[in-house]
Structure formats: C-alpha cells, structure tokens
Amino acid sequence: MLRFSKTKVIFTLGAVLVGLLLAVPSLMSRDERQAYLKAIPSWIPTWMVPTRAIVLGLDLQGGSQILLEVDRADLVRTQALSLRDDVRRVLRENGVAIEGGIQISGRGVQVRIPDAAARARVLPKLRELSQPITSAILGQTGAQTLGVAESPDGLVQLTFTDQGIEDRIRRAVDQSIEVIRRRVDQLGTTEPSIQRQGADRVLVQVPGLQDPARLEEILGKTAKLEFRLLGDAGSTDTELLPSRDAGGQRVPVERQIILDGADLTDATPGFDNRTNEPIVNFRFNLRGAQRFGDATTRNVGRPLAIVLDNEVISAPRIIQPITGGQGQISGRFTVQQANDLSVLLRSGALPAKLTIIERRTVGPGLGRDSIEAGKLATYVATLFVVILMFATYGVFGFIANVALVVHVGLIFGLMSVLEATLTLPGIAGIVLTIGTAVDSNVLIYERIREEARAGRSVVTAIQAGFDRAFATIIDSNSTMAIAALILFFMGSGPVRGFAVVFLLGILTTVITAVTMTRMMIALWYGYARPKAIPF
Amino acid sequence: MRLLRIWPDETRFDFMRFRHVTFPLSATLSVAIAIVFVTMGLNFGVDFKGGTLIELAAKAGQADVGSVRNAANNLGFGEVEVQEFGNQGGVSLRFPIQPGGEAAQGVVVDKARATFGADYNFDRVETVGPRVSGELVQSGTIGVVLSVFAVLAYLWFRFERELAIGAIVGTLHDIVLTIGFFVITRHEFNMTSIAAILTIVGYSLNETVVVFDRTRELLRRYKQMPTEELLNLSINSTMSRTVMTATTTTLSLLALVLFGGRAIEGFAEVMLAGVVICTYSAIFISSPVLIYIGSRLASRSLAAGAGVPQPAE
Numbered sequence A: 001m002l003r004f005s006k007t008k009v010i011f012t013l014g015a016v017l018v019g020l021l022l023a024v025p026s027l028m029s030r031d032e033r034q035a036y037l038k039a040i041p042s043w044i045p046t047w048m049v050p051t052r053a054i055v056l057g058l059d060l061q062g063g064s065q066i067l068l069e070v071d072r073a074d075l076v077r078t079q080a081l082s083l084r085d086d087v088r089r090v091l092r093e094n095g096v097a098i099e100g101g102i103q104i105s106g107r108g109v110q111v112r113i114p115d116a117a118a119r120a121r122v123l124p125k126l127r128e129l130s131q132p133i134t135s136a137i138l139g140q141t142g143a144q145t146l147g148v149a150e151s152p153d154g155l156v157q158l159t160f161t162d163q164g165i166e167d168r169i170r171r172a173v174d175q176s177i178e179v180i181r182r183r184v185d186q187l188g189t190t191e192p193s194i195q196r197q198g199a200d201r202v203l204v205q206v207p208g209l210q211d212p213a214r215l216e217e218i219l220g221k222t223a224k225l226e227f228r229l230l231g232d233a234g235s236t237d238t239e240l241l242p243s244r245d246a247g248g249q250r251v252p253v254e255r256q257i258i259l260d261g262a263d264l265t266d267a268t269p270g271f272d273n274r275t276n277e278p279i280v281n282f283r284f285n286l287r288g289a290q291r292f293g294d295a296t297t298r299n300v301g302r303p304l305a306i307v308l309d310n311e312v313i314s315a316p317r318i319i320q321p322i323t324g325g326q327g328q329i330s331g332r333f334t335v336q337q338a339n340d341l342s343v344l345l346r347s348g349a350l351p352a353k354l355t356i357i358e359r360r361t362v363g364p365g366l367g368r369d370s371i372e373a374g375k376l377a378t379y380v381a382t383l384f385v386v387i388l389m390f391a392t393y394g395v396f397g398f399i400a401n402v403a404l405v406v407h408v409g410l411i412f413g414l415m416s417v418l419e420a421t422l423t424l425p426g427i428a429g430i431v432l433t434i435g436t437a438v439d440s441n442v443l444i445y446e447r448i449r450e451e452a453r454a455g456r457s458v459v460t461a462i463q464a465g466f467d468r469a470f471a472t473i474i475d476s477n478s479t480m481a482i483a484a485l486i487l488f489f490m491g492s493g494p495v496r497g498f499a500v501v502f503l504l505g506i507l508t509t510v511i512t513a514v515t516m517t518r519m520m521i522a523l524w525y526g527y528a529r530p531k532a533i534p535f
Numbered sequence B: 001m002r003l004l005r006i007w008p009d010e011t012r013f014d015f016m017r018f019r020h021v022t023f024p025l026s027a028t029l030s031v032a033i034a035i036v037f038v039t040m041g042l043n044f045g046v047d048f049k050g051g052t053l054i055e056l057a058a059k060a061g062q063a064d065v066g067s068v069r070n071a072a073n074n075l076g077f078g079e080v081e082v083q084e085f086g087n088q089g090g091v092s093l094r095f096p097i098q099p100g101g102e103a104a105q106g107v108v109v110d111k112a113r114a115t116f117g118a119d120y121n122f123d124r125v126e127t128v129g130p131r132v133s134g135e136l137v138q139s140g141t142i143g144v145v146l147s148v149f150a151v152l153a154y155l156w157f158r159f160e161r162e163l164a165i166g167a168i169v170g171t172l173h174d175i176v177l178t179i180g181f182f183v184i185t186r187h188e189f190n191m192t193s194i195a196a197i198l199t200i201v202g203y204s205l206n207e208t209v210v211v212f213d214r215t216r217e218l219l220r221r222y223k224q225m226p227t228e229e230l231l232n233l234s235i236n237s238t239m240s241r242t243v244m245t246a247t248t249t250t251l252s253l254l255a256l257v258l259f260g261g262r263a264i265e266g267f268a269e270v271m272l273a274g275v276v277i278c279t280y281s282a283i284f285i286s287s288p289v290l291i292y293i294g295s296r297l298a299s300r301s302l303a304a305g306a307g308v309p310q311p312a313e
Helices: A006-022 A030-039 A072-093 A116-127 A162-185 A213-220 A286-298 A335-348 A364-393 A395-417 A424-453 A458-490 A493-528 B015-039 B065-073 B102-116 B130-158 B161-185 B191-221 B227-259 B265-293 B295-307
Strands: A063-070 A099-105 A108-112 A132-135 A139-144 A146-150 A155-160 A193-197 A201-207 A225-230 A238-242 A250-260 A264-271 A278-284 A304-308 A311-314 A326-329 A354-362 B051-058 B081-085 B090-095 B120-128
Touching (some): A006 A493, A063 A162, A063 A213, A072 A116, A072 A155, A072 A162, A116 A155, A139 A162, A162 A201, A238 A311, A250 A286, A264 A335, A278 A286, A354 A364, A354 B130, A364 A424, A364 B051, A364 B120, A424 A458, A424 B191, A424 B265, A458 B191, A493 B191, B015 B161, B015 B227, B051 B102, B090 B102, B102 B120, B120 B130, B130 B191, B227 B265
Antiparallel strands (some): A063 A201, A099 A108, A108 A155, A132 A139, A193 A201, A225 A250, A225 A304, A238 A250, A354 B120, B051 B090, B051 B120, B081 B090
16 A cells, blocks of 8 residues: 555656756756856757756836826827828729818718718729738738718718727837837847736836836837938939948938838738739828828839838839829838838837836846845745744655745745746745745644554554545645636736746645655655654 | 653633623724724825835945935925935935826936936936826736635635625634734835735735634534534634744744845735734634624534434444
C-alpha cells in the first residue's frame, strides 16, 4: 500500500526538478540573464532550456502607466464631417439639387432631395459610400458601415450603424496603438508595453519612466504624413530624406507638399483586382481628392513620395490621374506589409482624440523597497511556518517543509513559463500561500493521528489519512480557487497579479502536499519501519 | 523528542453552547457596522472615488506634514487629505476629483511636482478619472457578489442544501465584519481591498468546508446523533487542524505586516483580521446556524438510512 514504484518516484522527482529549473532564469538579474541566454549553444533548441522569466509589475519595477480612451463622440463627429464631404461630392457628380444643405445629425448626415426621380437616381450611389465590415477572423461579416434611409417627403438619412461605429473604434484603437508604439520608442526606454484594453482603450506602460509628462506630451502630437513628388538631387526645391524603400538611403524629395495626412480619411489593406497583389487603398476627403486629382493629372509618370515623419515610406510612380478621392498604393507588398502600411497611413491623422483617463506612476525607490520588504517577509513567514511544522509533526513536519519549499519554487517556475507578472499584491499572495499551503499537510496529518488513535496500524492509518483527507483538500481548495478565478477575471494590473499567484499556489499545493508528501512518507516508512505514528 | 501540541487531542468541548453569546454578539456587531457604514462610510481610495493620490517621501529626514498640508490646500484643488505614513518621512496626499472631466485631472500632478519636487521624492502618483473609478466600483461589486453566488453554487452541488446555507451565512458574516474593520480602522478601500475581501471569502469557505466535510461524514456514520452533538463532534475533531492552520496563516501574515513594507501593510492587516474573523465564524456562526436550519439534516439521513441498508463501516 505504502509503496511507491521506482518509476513513479523518478517521474515525480523529475517533474518537480523540471518545475524548479524553470524558475532559474527568474532568479537572475537582467544582465546575468542576457549573459546566460548568450551562453546557450546554438545547437540546443530553445525549448530544451528554461529561458522565460517572471516579469516584474510596474509597482515593483517603478515606472509609469497611462490609460487612454478613444473619444467616441469626437470619432463619430470626425467621421460625420468626412461623410458630409463624400455626400456632397456624390450629389455634385450626379447633378442632384438639394434643399437646405447637408446637415450633420447625431450619428451621420441628412439631406433633403425633393425631386423623387433625382432621389431614385442618386440613392444607389449614396449607398456605395457604405462599406462592408470585414473582421480578421470572420472575413465578411455581412454588416455595413452605413445605413441609408429615405422618407417619402424627400429626406435622405445616412446613419452610421452600431457595428460601423464599433468597427471604426476598434480600428481607431489599432491605429492608436501603432502610433503610440512608434512614439514611445522615441523615448528610448526599455520594453514599453502598449496593449488594447477593452473595446476602446489603450494601456501604455513604460518601466523606469518617472515623469509621464513627456509621455503624455508626445502622445498628444499627431504624426505628420505628406504626399510630395520626388525631385532632382541638388535642386534648391528639394531636400534629402531617408527612404525606407531604398533601405535608409537618402532620396531627393520636393519641398512642396501636395497633400498632408489631414486630408486622408481612411486607408485599408486590400488586393488588386487584376493582379491579386496586396495593396493599400486610401481615401481622401473632398478637398484632398481635388488637389490629389489635379496633382496626379499634371504629373503622370513621376514618382510620388509618401512621406511619414520625414521618412519616405514608398514612392510609387503615378500611372494615371487619380481623381476619385480614392487611390491605391502597390509596391510588391506582402499582406503583412500592406496591412502595416495602411495602419501607418491611417495613423497619419490620429483617428480621434485620445483622452487620458488614468495615470499611475511608481518611483524606483518604492518598488525597490517593496521587493526587499517582500523578500524579507517571505523568509520570515517561511521560517515561522517551518519551525512550527517541525515542532508539531517532527519527521512529518520536515517532510511538509520540504514540500513547502518545493511549492514556492514551483509557483516561481510556473510563473516563469507563463511569463506572468509579479506585482506587490502578488508577493503578498506568495506569503499568504506559505501559510495556507501547509493546510493540506495539516489536514492529512491530523487525520492520520485520528485514524491511529482509532486503533489502526501505522500503515493503514497513513493510508486512511491520505484517502479521507483528500476529499476535504479538494473541497477546500476548490472554494479558494473559485474566489481566485473571479478575482483573476475582474481584476486588472496588480490585483490580477495576486490572483495569478493565488491560483498557481492552489494548483501546486495540491501536487506538493498530496503527491510529493505521500512519496516522501512512503520512502521514509520503507526506511524507518516505525512501530507507531511519530507525532 | 516531545512535540508541540497547540490543541489537545480528543476534546469534548461544547462549542454549540456559545451560540447564545456569539449570535447576539455578531448580530449586534453587524448592526453597529451597518450604522457606522451608513454614517461614516468607507474611506474610499482614488480607485473608487477618483482623484489623485500622491505619496511623497522626504529627501532628507522627516516630512513636515503641517507645511505639506498647508501648501497642498493652497494649490486650489479643493480639500486635500494629508496623512503621514510609515516612519521614513512618508506623506500621502489625496486630491479630490477636479471638475472638467477626464482631461482636467492632469494639472494636479504638474502643480504638485512644482510645489513639492524640491524637498520630496514622488514615490507614487495615481490619477483616476471619474469614468474609470465608476467602472472599478462596478466591477468590484460584481466581483464580490459573483463570488458569493459561485461559491454558493459549488457548495449546493457538493453538499446538502442546509450545509450550503450555513456556509453562506458564515461567509456573509465575514464580509460584513471585514468591511466593518475597514470602516472602523479607516483603512483605505481600493482595488486591493476587493482582492482582500475575495481572499477572505475563499478562506472563510475553506474553514467552513473542512468542518462541514466532517459533519457530512459523521452524519452518515452516526444517524441517531442529535444535530447539536454532531456539530460539536465535527468541530472538536477538526479543531487541532483549525488551530494549526490558523496559526500558520496568522504567522505568515504577521511576517507580512511586520516586514512587508509600507505599500502592503494595509492589505496584510486586513487579511490578518479576516483570518481571525473567519476562524471565529466557522466555529461559532456557520455551524450553530445548522441547529436552526439543519433540523432536517438528521431526519433526512434517518429516512435515507431506514430505506437503504448501509454497509458496515
């Protein structure tokens, strides 16, 4: 009964050893870790050696985080303004007379077209302004960005659909993240993290940044996008700009700006109809469309430089005049590149105002102090518990203590593999699990004592103790796990860090306190052959 | 070697008799807490109330709290709560939310940096706008309520209904008393506090479940035993474990309170109070409740025992 086969022992010890080894990179400092990663011979596949490490939360590392939100009202207003321009262009192109101009309504535009025939003629054209909403996962969703409604008295309403607005906000967040990333990189800080949060928010975390004022400032600026012609080198009308196309080489670009990003309303990745090559479609507002049309008509055959933040992104040749306010950029892109470029183009004009709704900064001193204090508290807590367990249960207490140390090691190992974030509440969670981890051992040991008192032999008492306590261990840990799970899903940042530690702690305690303890007791029993329970 | 025994073996202590004291005591405490809660309210932190929290640490020596208070209140951002904390020259300032929406909050920090930057390090700066704080209140409340329901569902599934109700009464009791601890000690109530409360919910059930697991087991073994005696036996036979676990957990938390540093002190103190409350309620509240609602426990198992022949233990 109390026998553990050799394979089982080897397997258990192996699993524990692997778990503990995983924690090793987390114990190194940043420099040590880099040296260690370099020292791994290249013929060893990376999954063979532990490379991942725990990430320290901002509250321990020191740094700043700000939470930005896309201003929904502003976004809708901007979109409505550009829709009005589009509607005006369509009406003019079709020679349709309207009454009272184009009004901007709450979520779109409305226009009165008294003539029923003209209305019938222009409506399909207006409907073309609506675009199908595509999603990365589902492809065509069947939803449209615009709803076009007509009432008998001649009022035509173009309203953004809910999906259209959500889709626009989703894309606005994507664009903002891209812009923000490039901008934060300019700060020259290490490992900034920029993440989407919820539907309309961006969380920017910059470790080590003490004064977020500069961060806030550069996030407030708009990226500068310009359409300019390539010129002759040496001319006073041109300047040399680095070109991404030419691998950073400088190319002459005319100083005169045909158009800037302010006139761009949208850019989306797509495919060329004929060649099926990935391209980027872009759209201008009315003013932009006219100027772009004029410029391209006059300069057919010349390369048009697309300049972003004083860098030439690409310089396609103008094949034909582009007058429709829409155009496409092709340049032997991969799908990914086309996607990136469209994001960059869109990011030229920040899609909407971003509002800072939360800022948190932790000084490096406080973070350092917290880590030191957390370490000390962990050692002291471990010492307290280890002494108490040994004093109460003797050899069995020693076994529980070994399991406890392994348990803490395994939490670190698992967190390393998951690259989980260790926060200050997370440290508190570790200290707390030191107290609760031995609970399973206590449950088992007390049960063993009871069974022994009830007159069972040593072996059967141990056996019964494990069996009977098991259900209780599962029940009590499940209730803890439920609370921790809820905390994980609703919490954010530091609190989530606590939930992660707590959940992993519950998981590992069941393994160490049940399997490992059982094995060690079995081995000890085989060696010592005691006549009575030793506590 | 003589080993330590905190709780003697084979006790026959009549825990249930204490309900005549503990029930009125807990009821009075709960009502008192409700009154204080309504009149004084929780000391909400910036997570929930919005506004700006700034923790300063004196660059040299002690903080001059009086002058910091004066200077802060003269900045023109309304009444600032100024508090000294720790013993290394720490001062915390809490500015109320500024009128003018999300964008208007940033000015506070700029002005504070200009005012205190020369003499103090800025250990922590947190600004939470009105919208985020509203959402945090919402998600915090949902979290606590959801956890109670989730655990109730689990207990209902795993235990008899009476036991589940007993456990929930105990858990609600623990939540109320923990909130009472917040109200009376004026500990700041923030997102971490919600984490503390949820952990206490988990711990409270952990304690109750261990006792009830035994109750359920004894229920099957001793079908004739009166509920009161059954519960006493359950508690007595799990008492050595209860005391041991409460001690290890308390010691760990004590280490955290004493050495965990100023940033985690508050959390640790609340947890410490929570462990004491949970241990108390598992013995003196959750179990005795069964005497009133659990009279059917005995009859139900009696009926079951009469119908189905039980295998010999």
